Amino acid sequence: MLPQLPRVLLAMLLLALVASTTGIYPLLIEYAIDAIEAGNMDKIVEVPLIIVALVIAKSVTLYLQTVVTSSVVFRVLKGMQSAMFGRLLTIDLARLNREATGRYLSRFTNDLNVVREALTRVMTNGVRDLLTLVFLVGTMIYMDWRLTLGILAIYPLAIVPINALGKRMRRVSADTQSYVGDMTALLNESLSGARMVKTFGLEDYENKRANSFFEGFYRWNMKLVRGRSLVDPGMEILGGVAVAGVVAYGIWSVFAGVGSVGSLMGFLSALLLGAAPARALGTLHVVFQEGMAAVQRVFDLVDEVPAIRDRADARPLDLEKGHVRFADVGFEYEPGAPALSAFSLDVAAGSTVALVGPSGAGKSTVINLIPRLYDATSGAVTIDGQDVKDVTLASLRREMAIVSQDVTLFNDTVRANIAFGKLDATDDEIRAAARAAAAEEFITAMPEGYETVVGDRGLKLSGGQRQRIALARAILRDAPILLLDEATSALDAESERKVQDALETLRHGRTTIVIAHRLATVREADMICVMDQGRVVELGSHDDLVAADGLYARLCKMQYFAEDKVEAAQ
Numbered sequence: 001m002l003p004q005l006p007r008v009l010l011a012m013l014l015l016a017l018v019a020s021t022t023g024i025y026p027l028l029i030e031y032a033i034d035a036i037e038a039g040n041m042d043k044i045v046e047v048p049l050i051i052v053a054l055v056i057a058k059s060v061t062l063y064l065q066t067v068v069t070s071s072v073v074f075r076v077l078k079g080m081q082s083a084m085f086g087r088l089l090t091i092d093l094a095r096l097n098r099e100a101t102g103r104y105l106s107r108f109t110n111d112l113n114v115v116r117e118a119l120t121r122v123m124t125n126g127v128r129d130l131l132t133l134v135f136l137v138g139t140m141i142y143m144d145w146r147l148t149l150g151i152l153a154i155y156p157l158a159i160v161p162i163n164a165l166g167k168r169m170r171r172v173s174a175d176t177q178s179y180v181g182d183m184t185a186l187l188n189e190s191l192s193g194a195r196m197v198k199t200f201g202l203e204d205y206e207n208k209r210a211n212s213f214f215e216g217f218y219r220w221n222m223k224l225v226r227g228r229s230l231v232d233p234g235m236e237i238l239g240g241v242a243v244a245g246v247v248a249y250g251i252w253s254v255f256a257g258v259g260s261v262g263s264l265m266g267f268l269s270a271l272l273l274g275a276a277p278a279r280a281l282g283t284l285h286v287v288f289q290e291g292m293a294a295v296q297r298v299f300d301l302v303d304e305v306p307a308i309r310d311r312a313d314a315r316p317l318d319l320e321k322g323h324v325r326f327a328d329v330g331f332e333y334e335p336g337a338p339a340l341s342a343f344s345l346d347v348a349a350g351s352t353v354a355l356v357g358p359s360g361a362g363k364s365t366v367i368n369l370i371p372r373l374y375d376a377t378s379g380a381v382t383i384d385g386q387d388v389k390d391v392t393l394a395s396l397r398r399e400m401a402i403v404s405q406d407v408t409l410f411n412d413t414v415r416a417n418i419a420f421g422k423l424d425a426t427d428d429e430i431r432a433a434a435r436a437a438a439a440e441e442f443i444t445a446m447p448e449g450y451e452t453v454v455g456d457r458g459l460k461l462s463g464g465q466r467q468r469i470a471l472a473r474a475i476l477r478d479a480p481i482l483l484l485d486e487a488t489s490a491l492d493a494e495s496e497r498k499v500q501d502a503l504e505t506l507r508h509g510r511t512t513i514v515i516a517h518r519l520a521t522v523r524e525a526d527m528i529c530v531m532d533q534g535r536v537v538e539l540g541s542h543d544d545l546v547a548a549d550g551l552y553a554r555l556c557k558m559q560y561f562a563e564d565k566v567e568a569a570q
């Protein structure tokens, strides 16, 4: 809230004005009743006019105060959202993958909603109630300080139980928010997997799963409500005791001739006006604790330090030719389950290496380590002799383009999706890249051409079209290091030939590491690296490896490689 300090102070000032107008009422009542008793007609006309003026002043300040307070609250939320998103953008992939997407989304919506509620109530009701009480107590002391102190002695009794309840509610609220995160994750998963749910007839199964979450959501909320609702009645009882005490004392004092009916009425009205804010403050404490639980969840994320980040002394990558080398690299996603062990590979600058091996051999892992999506557990990955861990992430990633099988498109235009390869690309560059990726034809055939919006995750395009857009993006990037996960399907023979041609042109003069699924690709590679269980088991050209009659020869015999549609079509 610190950056909002001037606004916070303005809101407080307005609140003080609102509260002070409330504090004047009991004085007016005393003034009016005493005037009636004295039969003073002038003052009786005066009082209603003052009341109207007071109400108008109070209403205007109230309006201004609400707007200023909301602007503080929403600015604070905006700050939290952008801090959280900024952190999520820099956090490591491994950490990001540890929680379901829905759980992160929930922090932006549900948790912040709880924070909004708590902050608004603290800033508006909380401060207003507190100030109102201060003014009322001031008025009461002015009227009868002994009686006031007597009443104030009762209220501290409420602090201990309310505090204990607040702590409990903070825990319950944290659990509820975490639960809401899980529920959001389920909904997200279920809806984005709609295709699978429908084709496998999983509607009933999903329905049960979701309904059990809705049931739980109901139960958690009731737990919150049951706790929160304890405060009001408790405070009500205390307020009642105070009023009874004052009435008893007042009646005695009037009969004993110590006080006037006016001062008794004034005092009682101050007490009644104060009962509601005092009660609200009790509830507010609990709401505040719930808000703090949500703030905690947000800041736990914001304060995380990414494991993969620039070293303090990181320099930009000084790329000469693009010689990529793995020296004795070991890596594990989970402790005790090595995905790569003592993996060594030399990819000469400008050459193409094809990674081949059974499923789970570690091919994607090799590709992941180059842009530091993960960091090698042991050994080193170097580019032109510089350890990737010693250079800045931005300079490292700038030098490479990745085309993976699971293409990511954003719900934006075709043009924008290609331009992610190079944000400042001109229209001509974008068109040239699309042409090189054999994508221009289908793009221009669409009614809105490059301006076509591709839909959520690009779902309005076919798999092959998505692939070609991703390829155009990589071509546009024009990076010296190319990391490819060759697509196994999704293209017809005609497009496949065009894409293969485009890839061949693209590969020319660039260091390329490709997870190969086609015989044509491995044949064209300068070297084939056959992997199994995270190790290099064979290295050489197609002919050498067939002659060696090892794993590669076996893979070929087992038809590991996809049918080459281009050859098959001829």
Ligand SMILES: Nc1ncnc2c1ncn2[C@@H]1O[C@H](COP(=O)(O)OP(=O)(O)OP(=O)(O)O)[C@@H](O)[C@H]1O
Residues within 6 Å of the ligand: 097, 333, 334, 339, 357, 358, 359, 360, 361, 362, 363, 364, 365, 366
């Ligand atoms: N994010 C992850 N968390 C934990 N383990 C992982 C993760 N990704 C991969 N693994 C494990 O690491 C090993 C190597 O996986 P990798 O994806 O590199 O294999 P691959 O050779 O690319 O397989 P495929 O050809 O099937 O894509 C596998 O045993 C896999 O279970």
